[in-house]
Amino acid sequence: xxxxxxxxxxxxxxxYQTDEKVKLLSLEARGAYVELLCSLxxxxxxxxxxxxDRLRNLVGASADQFASIWSELMPDEKADQIFKIRxxxxxxxxxxxxxxxxxxxSEKARESAAARWNKDGDASQKESxxxxxxxxxxxxxxxxxxxxxxxxxxxxxxxxxxxxAGHYSKTxxxxxxxxxxxxxxxxxxxxxxxxFNAYAFVQKYAxxxxxxxxxxxxxxxxxxxxxxxxxxxxxxxxxxxxKLKQENGNFNEADFIEAAExxxxxxxxxxxxxLINKVIGG
Numbered sequence: 001x002x003x004x005x006x007x008x009x010x011x012x013x014x015x016y017q018t019d020e021k022v023k024l025l026s027l028e029a030r031g032a033y034v035e036l037l038c039s040l041x042x043x044x045x046x047x048x049x050x051x052x053d054r055l056r057n058l059v060g061a062s063a064d065q066f067a068s069i070w071s072e073l074m075p076d077e078k079a080d081q082i083f084k085i086r087x088x089x090x091x092x093x094x095x096x097x098x099x100x101x102x103x104x105x106s107e108k109a110r111e112s113a114a115a116r117w118n119k120d121g122d123a124s125q126k127e128s129x130x131x132x133x134x135x136x137x138x139x140x141x142x143x144x145x146x147x148x149x150x151x152x153x154x155x156x157x158x159x160x161x162x163x164x165a166g167h168y169s170k171t172x173x174x175x176x177x178x179x180x181x182x183x184x185x186x187x188x189x190x191x192x193x194x195x196f197n198a199y200a201f202v203q204k205y206a207x208x209x210x211x212x213x214x215x216x217x218x219x220x221x222x223x224x225x226x227x228x229x230x231x232x233x234x235x236x237x238x239x240x241x242x243k244l245k246q247e248n249g250n251f252n253e254a255d256f257i258e259a260a261e262x263x264x265x266x267x268x269x270x271x272x273x274x275l276i277n278k279v280i281g282g
Contacts, residue, residue, distance in 0.1 A: 009037075009041050009095070009098050009099075009102070010098055021080060021082055022082075024072075025072050025073070025082075026069075026072060028065070028068075028069060029068075029069045029072040029073055031059075032059040032061065032066075032069045032073065033073060033082060035058060035059040035060075036048070036055065036058065036059060036073075036083070036090075037092060037095060039058045040090075040091065040092055040095055041095060041099070045089075046091055046092075046095065046096055046099055047086070047089035047090065047091045048089060048090050048091075049088065049089055049090075050085055050088050050089055050090050052066060052067070052070060055070070055090075174256055174257075174258040174259040174262070175259075177212055177213070177216060177256055177259045178212075178259050178262050178263065178266070180216060181202060181212070181215060181216050181219060181263065181266070182266065184198065184216070184219040184220060184223055185198035185199050185202060185219065185266075185268065186268070187223055188219065188222060188223055188226070188236075189268070191223070191226035191227075192222075192226065192236055195235070195236055196222065196235075196236035196237055196240070198219055198222075198240075199266060199267065199268050201215075201218075201219070201237070201240055202215055202219070202263050202266050203263070203264065203265070203266060205218075205244060206260060206263035206264045206266070207264050210244055210248050211247075211248050211251045211253065211255075211256070211260070212256040212259040212260050212263055213247075213250075213251040213255065213256060214244050214247040214248040214250070214251060215244060215263065217243055217244070217247040218239075218240040218241070218243040218244040218247065219240065221239060221240065221243040222236045222239055222240050222243075225239060
């Protein structure tokens with residue numbers, strides 16, 4: 001598993017602050033300990049060479065500083081040593097357990113995603129189309145055709161939209177738009193697994209002041225890409241950002257102010273949040 005797929009690891013403050021070995025360390029040694037944990041996590045093997053010069057460069061210490069630090073981290077008494085040594089390399093037993101858990105969760109998520117895509121061959125494609133199509137009447141101005149649906153979504157003139165209401169018909173209020181965006185996020189989680197966290201995308205750009213309807217358009221663009229199984233040139237996140245920038249100026253700034261506030265704190269449903277945390281957090 002590459003660095004890119006595991007950019008962070010779980011850190012347990014209570015365990016860290018109550019560990020007897022850690023409590024005996026100086027502040028300088030504690031800092032070096034955390035720096036080395038980060039380097040171990042980034043290492044593909046989960047180990048680092050037991051070489052003072054290499055290790056001190058990783059923590060940014062002088063030779064004299066590191067000699068003192070290392071004597072605290074790895075005292076003569078083996079039972080008191082912070083790290084373990086195997087084949088001339090140091091490693092952390094606790095970090096290895098966290099790494100194994102990450103790999104296990106990622107493999108399980110990958111298998112689940114593959115099963116969703118491959119189940120019953122063409123039936124899976126038809127099901128994905130039904131899922132994406134099912135949300136359209138709720139999402140976009142109750143348009144009569146796909147062209148009108150997309151037109152309403154993108155804020156262009158169309159038969160279904162009531163022009164006096166701006167870019168959306170009167171049937172689309174703040175709550176309905178928020179519900180639609182939430183549904184988009186849930187569908188995108190089903191399609192993308194851990195490749196695109198739509199909820200994080202919504203929160204980030206809502207807090208950056210982007211228009212809720214433009215966020216809606218961006219999510220739907222990604223959803224349509226998954227629905228048709230087209231390749232993403234630079235990934236789903238890049239497509240969503242591009243579409244958001246393209247559409248953000250196309251909507252009335254006075255529309256959906258209440259929706260904008262709700263999106264700033266949008267969270268996935270409890271059961272989905274647990275799954276997202278396990279896969280993305282693991």
